[in-house]
Amino acid sequence: MNKMIDILELTWKEIESLPKDKTILFLTFAPIEEHSHHMPLGVDIFLGETWRNKALEMISEKNPDYHLLTMPPIPFAQGSIKGFPGCLHVSQRTIYQVAYEILDKIANWGIKNIVIIASHGEPKHLIAIEEACDKINKKHGLCAISPMGAFFSYDELGIDLDFPEQIKEQLKKYPNDFHAGWIETSAMLDIDENLVKKDFINLPDTDVKEKEMIFPDKVNKKIAGLGHIGFPRLATKELGQLLNINSAEFISKATLAFATRQDYKKYQHHSLYKIPFLRTNFVRNVLRVTGLIIGLIIIYLWVRYK
Secondary structure, eight states: OOSEEEGGGOOHHHHHHSOGGGEEEEEEBOOOOOBTTTBOTTHHHHHHHHHHHHHHHHHHHHOTTOEEEEOOOBOOBOOOOOSOTTOOBOOHHHHHHHHHHHHHHHHHTTOSOEEEEOOOOOHHHHHHHHHHHHHHHHHHSSOEEOTHHHHHTHHHHTOOOOOOHHHHHHHHHSOOOOBSSHHHHHHHHHHHGGGSOGGGGGSOOBOOOGGGGGOHHHHHHHTTTTOOBBOGGGOOHHHHHHHHHHHHHHHHHHHHHHHTTSSOGGGSSOTTTTOGGGSTTHHHHHHHHHHHHHHHHHHHHHHHHO
8 A cells, every 4th residue: 555645545444454553644624714815715725735745755755664644624714814705714612523523533443643734823723623632632542633733832832943044034034924924925935836926025014913913803903905914025935945844844743753652742732722711612611610600609599598
């Protein structure tokens, strides 16, 4: 059997016969979403699939004994961008539930290494998938990881992505490039420059500070009529090639750490994972506790004054 293959091409008997400890299954989980005037709705999916494919090549070259499986991408996510046609966003709860149910089925096949490429930087999207992985790992034993939360919050976690000097300089000069700016535009120029409108160099900057990103309504007002958060005019194909290779190297490193169960824990969670109000069940849990307290008060008053 080919060591790198789409599961759509396999029979159930071939999946059954795979050496489960030496099999890694990859699943991209990213949305259809607007990316300003100059890029298509599928940017996050194109990025995730490109990084995955490059990572597969890196892993296969150094570890030919692994069987590397891919699946079609899941084309939606939790997101906060509003006011643009083309965004396919769903609730955080939906993302969690879909991720959990898919992982549960794959784990039942006996696959021991499932890697989700959540190539969409929205923290609540990343955290929902990480929560699903945690629940699956409790149910089936360690078998699933979603390392992109660690990737998107590498600085806060103290992870060295080993950026080339050219990327370090650009990040220092032009930070806060969160959506369809020079980072994603450069990456897409490398993937397929025909998918990027040539007038991206004429788009204005939309300078949104990192602390402002927790206020979606404020951000949406700033990018109204445009759709990007950052500096698309600064994008180049050369920067994109460096970024795509660097992203693939991170996925390759995180995947092999997980598959060998060596130093993988630093890749399991976004830096904001432990913040309660960013978790999937935060509102439900608050309502449950509130309801419990009200119920206890009613019982107390009934017993006290009956």
